[in-house]
Amino acid sequence: MGRINCRGANRPPALAQAIARTADTSFVEHRHARLPVISASEVNRLSPQDRDSGPAKAVAPRGGAGALQTSLIIGLFATVFLLTAVRLSTENQLLLSIGLLALLYLAGWARNAHPDWSRAAVILVGTYVTLRYWMFRTTETLGYQGGLDFTFLILLYLAETYGILIHVMGMFVNISPLTRKIPPLPSDPDRLPTVDVFIPTYNEDVEVVYVTAAACTHLDYPKEKLNIYILDDGGTAQKLNDPDPLRAAAARKRVDRLTSMAARLGLSYLARETNQYAKAGNINEGLLRCACEGDEHDRDKAACVNTGFGRSCGELILVLDCDHVPTQDLLRNTVGFFLADEKLFLVQTPHFFINPTPIEKNLDTHRRSPNENEMFYGAVQLGLDFWNSSFFCGSAALLRRSALMAIGGIARDTVTEDAESSLALHSKGYNSVYLNKPMSMGLSPESFDDFILQRSRWAQGMTQILLLKNPLRRKGLKLTQRICYFNSCLFWLFGFARIIFFVSPLMFLFFGMRVYNASLSQILLYALPHVMASYYVANYLYGRMRHPFFSEIFETIQSIFLAPAVLSVFLNPRRPTFKVTPKTISRRKDSLTPLSAPFYGMFLLAVAGYLAGAWRWASNPLLWDTVLVCSIWNTFNLLLTLCCLGVVWERRQLRRSHRYETREPISIRLPASDICMAATITDLSTTGAGLTTDEIFDIPGDRIVLETEGGGRRQFALPARVTRRDCGPAGMSLGCVFEQPSEISRREIIGFVYGDSRRLKYFYEAKIGRKLSSFRGFINLLAIGGRGSLRNVAGIARIFLDFATGLIVKFYKSIHIERRRALLDETPQGNDSSKHSAAFGYRYGRRGDHADPLEKAGADPGSPDAGVDGQLQLHSSNPRALESPEGDAPFHLR
C-alpha cells in the first residue's frame, strides 16, 4: 500500500485481488456492463459443464429403466431396513458397530475426493446405524414393568423416536443441497418485470424504517419498473382512532413522520383501516391497494385482483421487514430466476443478522461459533431447495404477484403466514428457489424474552400448519415435499423431547423407574454407535453452520417455554395470534431475565440427581451400570443447564451503532491536497469506520474523504472526521466518524454501508467458523457452560452484595434521617422541597446513573436530524469495547 493518484485507478491491483478473493466471483454484476440478451430458454443452456452454474441439459425421460432403478432402490431400502431388525450376538453387534463406524469415517474422509459419494455414503451409513438403534429400542427395550415406569418408558421412547425421525428426515432433506448461481438478466430493460417493494411495519421505530426505505431507493433496478411501498400497520384508522388519546396521538405522530419521510424519499405510504390478520393482512392490503385505486370503501376485492395486473402493479413483490436493509443488487440477483421459470413463485434469500442473538451475546459465542440461523439459511434451505420445498421466510424474498393472487394473497390461517403461503403455493404446483447469497442485513431480538417470544410464534405457527394444513395429507404436494414440510413443522416439537430427555435419568436416579430398559453392554453396543454416528453425520452436514452440541444448547434453552406454547396449539390450533417481535431494547447493565427461574430448578434437580445416584449405587449393586449411565446422562444435562444459566444472565448492551468487521481497500483523500492514500477498512457502521494504513502521515484538520467503489460499481466520496489515531510500526489505525450535513449524504452513507452484497458475503463467510470435531465441540461446551454459569453466579453474588450494601446504606440513612429530623425539629420551618432534598437527597441508585446517554446528549434518537442512529444503528462488534469501569460507557471507535 502506498500513495496513489486519486485520478488513477481507485483500487490498487493488490487490493483488487484481495477483494476478488473475498467477493463472489461466480456471477457477473456490473451496472453499466452490457448484459447479454437472453431468454429463459437460453438461460437454461448456460454453462452445461458446470453442475451448479446453471441449468444443465434436459434430461430424457427414463421410462422403464427409471422405474427399474426406482424399484431397485426401494427393494434395497427394504432389505436394509429388514437387516436393521436382525438380532445379533454381542460380539457380532460389536463387529457391526465398529465396521459401520469405520465406514462412516472413511466416507467422511473421502469428502474432498468424491464429495457426492462421500455425502450419500455418510448419510446412508448414518441412517443405518440410527435405524438399527431404533429397531433395537423398539423390539428389545419396551416392556411393561408397572404403570408409572411404563408411562415414562414410552414417553422416552417417543421422544427418542421423534429425535430419530427428525434426524433421518434432516438427512434426507440435506442429501443434496442445491447451490445456485445467479442467472444473467436481459440487457433490454423493457424486458425486465416490474417490481413492488413492500416494507411492512407495525410499531418499529421510524428510523428503522428510514434506513430500510433509503436503502431501497438505492436498489439497482430501472426506476420506472420499481415502486416502493411502506405498509404501515401502525397508522391504521384503528390505531388513529384508538380510545386511548395518548396512543392515538402517538399513531398520528408516527403517520406524520412516515408520510413525510416517504415524500422525501419518493416512496408510497399505505395504511389500512384495521390491523386484521397482522402482517399477512398488511401485505394483502398492499397487494389490493396497488391493484385498485379509488374509493377504498367501495372496492370489489375480486375485481381488484382481476383488473390489478392491467395497471401498474408490480409483477414481482419484494417483501422486506422494516429492519431488513437490502443491498443494491438484491433485485438484479433474483429477478432472473423468474424469467427462467414461469411457475416460480419465490426466490428466498438468507436473513443475515448483524447483531448477536441473546444466546450468542450472553454466552459470548458471537463470532466464535455460528449463530442459530446459519444452519437454516446456510444448509437446510439449500437442501429444501433441492426438493423444491424452500419456503418463504417473511422477508428478503421476491414473490410473483400472480402466484400470490392465485391463493388469495398471503395466507392468514396461522401465525407463520410465510411458510403457510409457501405450502399453499407448492401444493398448487408452483416452484421456489433459494439463493444462498446474503443481500439484506437485519436485526435479531436483543433480549432473551424477545427471543423466546419470537421463537414461540414460529413454533406455534409451524405447529398450526402441522395441525391445520397437514403436509402429509395435503393434495398437490409431491412425497418429497410432504417430507420436507413435515420435517419443518415437526421440528418445533423439540421442546417436549428435550424436557423428557432431561427428566428421564432423574426418574431412575430419584425413583428407580426403569425408563430405559437396556444394560450397559447394550448401551455401548447400540446407543453409543448411534450417538457417535448421529453427531458425526450432523457435523458432516452442518458442521460449518453449527458447532457440535449447539443444537442441544439452543433446544434446551427454548424447550421450557416452547413446549407449553406448542401444547396450547394442540389444545386449540386457532388460538395463537401474531405477536410482533421487539428488536429495539437496550440493556444498560447485566441482569437476570425474568425467565430464568426454571433453569435454576433444573440445575438443582440435576445436582440432586447425583446424590440420589450415589445412594442408589450403594443400595442396589445389581443396577450399578444403570446408575452409571444415568449419571453420565445427567452430567450432560447439567452441562446444558449451566449453558442455560449463562444465557439467562443477560449482559448489558448499549447501542448507538452496530458495527461490523470487514476488510476492504479504500482511498483516503486529504481535502487540503490532491493526494490519496491507500487504506483498508477494518470495520464499518453508519456512523463511522475503522481504517488502517501502511504509512503514517499527517491529516490536516482531522478531515478526510473516503473514496471507494460500492456495490454496482458506484463511486462514493464520504467526508469524515478522524477521532482517533494510533500509530505503530505497522502503520496507522484510524477511527473516524462520517460527516452527515444533509439527508442526501446520509443516504449515500447508507448506500455505501449496506449497499454492497460482496461485503455481506465476506462478513457472512467470516462468521461461519471452521468445523469442530465432536470432541472439541464437547470441550467447547464445557468451556461455554463453565463461563456462562460463572458469570451467572458472579452476577447473583453481586445482586446479593448490592442488596446487602443497600440494606446497610438504608440502615445508615435511617439513622441519619432520624438525626436530621431531630435537627429539623429543633430548627425553624423552611422550604419543603429543600427540606426534603436535604433530608433524603436523591433516590437510591442516583437517577443520573440510569439516564440514557443519548438523552443526556440531548439527541432525539427518533429524529432524522439526529443522524441515522435509530434502531439499525448497530452495536459494537466487540462487546468488550462497551465495558468500562464507569458502567454505561458510550460507544467509541477503536
Next chain:
Amino acid sequence: MKLNPDTPEGEVTVPIPGSLLKTGYNPCNFWVSQHYTDEQCEDPFAPELWTWLKLGEAYLIFELEPVPVPKRVSAIADFLFDPRNIFDTRVNLVIPEVSPGYLKAASLAAAGIALRYEYRAPELILSQALRPGMDNIVIAARKDLPALALGESAGADGPVIAVRHLPEKKSAPIPGQPDVVENPHLALVVVSAKDEAELETACRAFASLSYPLPDSPSTRVANLKLPEVDEHMLQKGLLPGRSYTLASLGKRTTEFRNISPPPLDIELRFPSDLYLSPNTFVSVILHMAYNAAMRSDSVLNVKLNGKFISGVRLDNPRGDYFKGYRVDIPLSSFKQGTNRLSFEAELTPLHTDKCTLIQTENLRLTIFDDSTVTLPEVPYWIKMPQLELFFQDSFPMGRWPDLRETAVVLTEKNLAAANAALNVVALSSQKIGLPPFGLSWLMSYEPEKTRKDLLLTGVLPSLPASVIEKAPIAGIDPLRLSFPQMLRPQFQTAAPIDFWSKAAAPQQQMPRNLSDVNTTSPVRADLSGTLGPGRIALMQFQHPDAAERTVIILTAGIAEDLLAGSKMLWDPIVQGGCRGDLFVVNLDTPEPETLAHLIGPSYYLGNPGRIPAVQNFINTHPVLSLVALLVILLVLCGLILKLLKRRRQQRLNPSAG
C-alpha cells in the same frame, strides 16, 4: 453325646436300632446344643461356639438281606429300578436283532429304567441273550422270544409286560431235576408282542412313569395314550413369559425361625437355549409376614446361585406383612439350566445384652407359597456348539422332549455301537425327564432322511466322510493345540488401584482347560494319536445339510472303547468337564481324565425374530454378512446418486423438466 471342649476331636459310634428304620429314605439329623458363659452369663453369640461334623469321613455299617423280587408288574416301578436301592444296578436288555425297530423299543425301555433311577446311573447292557447275575429285560416279538423267556406271555394276545424271576442254569446240574432254576433275587422282565409295532406300544407303557402297572405277574397293554408335549417342556423346567407360584415349584409356605434359620432354596430350571437377555428381569413377588419385636437390622437376604443380589429389610418392630414385595433380578444373572434361588433370613432379637433373657421364639418370618416367580418373555436363541448343554438338558436334542426331532444313526451295525447309543439316549431321557417316544433310529447316514438333530455312534473309520468333513474331528489326528507348560494363574502387569481400572480389567481366573490358556509361552504341537486306544470323543457341530440342526458324534478308535466310553458318560465328573465342541475322555486312568476344546466354527440355533434363518446365518457368518451389507449400501448409494443427479438437473432446468 457330651462335647468336651478340652478334647475337641473324637469319634463316636451310634448304634441305630433297625426297627427305627423304614423303607425308602431315612433322614438323619444331627442336633447340637452348645453354650458359653462369661461372667456367669450366657453368651449365645460367642465365637467359640461351633461344632464341626466330618461327614466326609463318617460311614454307616449295614447288615441286610435282600428280599425276593415280587412277581408283579408293579415291581418295575417300586422295586426293581428304585433310586433308593443302595446296590449298583446292572440291567441286561435283550433284543433278538440289531434293527431300528428293536433298538427303538430297547431305547424306550432303557429310558424307562434311567427315568426311574432319577439321578443315578444304571449300567445298561445290550445283548442278544440272557445274562446271569443281573436283571434282564427281554424285548422281542413273540416269535423271537428266547425259550427261557417264554412263559405266561407265550399265548397272550397283544402287547404284554411280565415279571418273573430270572431263570439261571445250574452250574452243577442234578440229574432228574431241571437244570434251570429261578433266582428269586433277580428279575426277568419280558416285554413282548406279536409284532414290532405292538412291541413299541408295550415299551412305551414300560417307559411311562405314570402308567398304572398292576400287581399281577403280567399285564396286557391296551389303549395307551401318551401325554401331549410341547417344545422346551423340560422336567421341572420353567418357560419364558410365565408366572409360577412357589407351591407349583414344590415349595410350601415356609416359616423361618430363630436367629439364622436354614434357607429356603428354590430350584429354577431354564431351558438351555433360553436367551438370557441383559435387559430383562425375573420378577420375584413375595408375600410374607414377620413377627413383632425383632430388631430393625433383621433382614431377608435373596441369593442367586450363592451370590447375594438383594435384601428385604424387616425393620418394623411391630411386625409387618408384605403383599407383593417385588425383587427384580436381571435375567442375565441366571444361567441356563438349574439355578438356585435362596432366601436366607437373618433375624435378630430385640435385646442381645449379656445376662439378659434373649427371646428368640418370636423370631419368625413366613414366606407364603402363593409368592410368585415370573420369567420375562424372551426368545430361545443360543450360540453353538456347547457340548456341556447336552449334559444339562440334552440340548439341542431335547428341544422336543420326546426327541421327535432327533435321529440316532449307527454307522456300523453291531451291538457295541448300539449299546453306546442306547446309553446316550437313556442318559438324555434322564436329563429331559421324558422317554424318547419320537426318537428314530437309522442304520446309515442318508442326507435326505436325516435332516434332524443327529446322534452318530460308531468307530472312527465307520463315520461317513461327508459328515466328518464338517466335524471338529478333522482336527483330532493330528490335533494342533496350544497349551502351557504348566497351568498357573495369570498375573497382572499393573495392579488396578482404582475402581475404573478394576471395572475395565478382564475377569481372570485359573484356566480349567487347555483351550482356555492364553499365556504368552504356550507349547504348540501337532498331536497325533489323540483318539488312540483307551479314548473316546464326543463332538458337536452344525449339521452339514441343515443349518438349524446339530450333529453329535460319539466315537472311538475301537468298538470296546466306544461302549466303555458311553458308560463313562454317566459319570458326573466326566459330565462336569465337558464343554466346547470336542470332548475327549481318557478311559485308561483310574479317575476319568477329560480334554475339552472349541475348535470348529460357531453357529446359532433358535428363533430370535421373524426371520430366524437369516438371522442365524448372519450371526454364523458375521464378516461375510458385514461385507454384504456394505456392498448393498454402496450399490444403494450409487443408485441414489443417479437419482439425485437427475433430480438436480431437473431443478436447475425447470423448463426442461
